[in-house]
Amino acid sequence: MILAIDNVLTPEELKLVLDSLDQADFVDGKTTAGWHAKLVKxxxxxxxxxxxxxxxxxxxKTALKRNALFQVALQPKIVHSILFSRYETGMSYGRHVDNALMSKQEFLRSDVSFTLFLSSPSSYEGGELVIEGAADEHTYKLEVGSMIVYPSSxxxxxxxxxxxxxxxxVGWVQSLVRDPHEREILFDLDTARRSIFAKEGKTTEFDLLSKCHANLLRKWAE
Incomplete structure (x- = not known):
């Protein structure tokens, strides 16, 4: 499941991040790439x-903890390995897959990747994030403060x-639910039960969907 989330940061948080990065020291991005990704990063x-x-x-991390959509869709166990990346004119990151395990001391799994856009799309040309599917590909260049989340696989x-x-x-999530299809089922069930509750309150249908959601989460969570 690929999901766009708007307004992840407050205007005050966004200003703080941008002001900090404006005076920051940036180094070669190859230092955090896998041995094959170094060739295209x-x-x-x-x-x-x-x-x-x-x-x-x-x-x-604090902003993501309070974001209900992020929490419901990803079932995060831990958010980790956050990097702040800068692409100037002529820079790119070629076709690659993210490392399955990150943080050498802890071996954290990457189930979901995310990109939080910190530049207005009107302020640069090119630089689109391209995610490949089985038969097609999708291109993303979101507004400042918006995030795209997608399977790390x-x-x-x-x-x-x-x-x-x-x-x-950019960063990664080790989810309580490893399988992306199971996460999507849980997300759909939760979306449906919340919709029913908003329209009709705590009905029999809401209770049954809540039961299914809780029992599937209990079955699949690690």
């Missing part, structure tokens, strides 16, 4: 050991930036 990233880098990561790339600067935060 051409961007820069915020120096991970900088004091303010951890503060910015925690800010985004997909092949994807970032097209070449031809003008301006593309600034994003």
């Amino acid at each position: 051409n961007n820069t990233q915020l120096q991970g050991k900088a004091t303010y880098a951890q503060d910015l990561r925690e800010l985004i 997909t092949l994807h790339c970032v097209e070449t930036v031809t003008e301006g600067v593309r600034l994003v935060a």
Whole structure:
């Protein structure tokens, strides 16, 4: 399931992030790429050991914890490995798949990837995120403050930036529910029961859907 989420950060949070990154030190993005991804990765990233880098990561984690759509759709166990990436003119990230396990000390699984757009789409040319499907591909270039989430198992790339600067935060989720199809079933059930509750209150149908949702989550959660 690929999902777009708007207004992940408040205007105040967005300003804080952008002001911090405007004065930040960026390093070669290849330092965090897998051995094969290094061949196609051409961007820069915020120096991970900088004091303010951890503060910015925690800010985004806090925003995601309060985002109901993110929580319901992804069933996150842990949000991890957040990076702040900068693409200047001529930079891109070729076709690749994300590492299955991240953080060498903890071996955190990547079930879901996300990209939080920090530049207005009108401020740069190119730089589209392209996610491949079984028979087609989808292109994304969202408004500042919006996020796209997608299965980490997909092949994807970032097209070449031809003008301006593309600034994003990327990260990964280890979900309580590993299988993407099971997560989608839970999301659909939760959406349906919430719709019924909004229209009719706590009905028999709502209770049955809640029972199914709870029991499937109990069955599939790790």
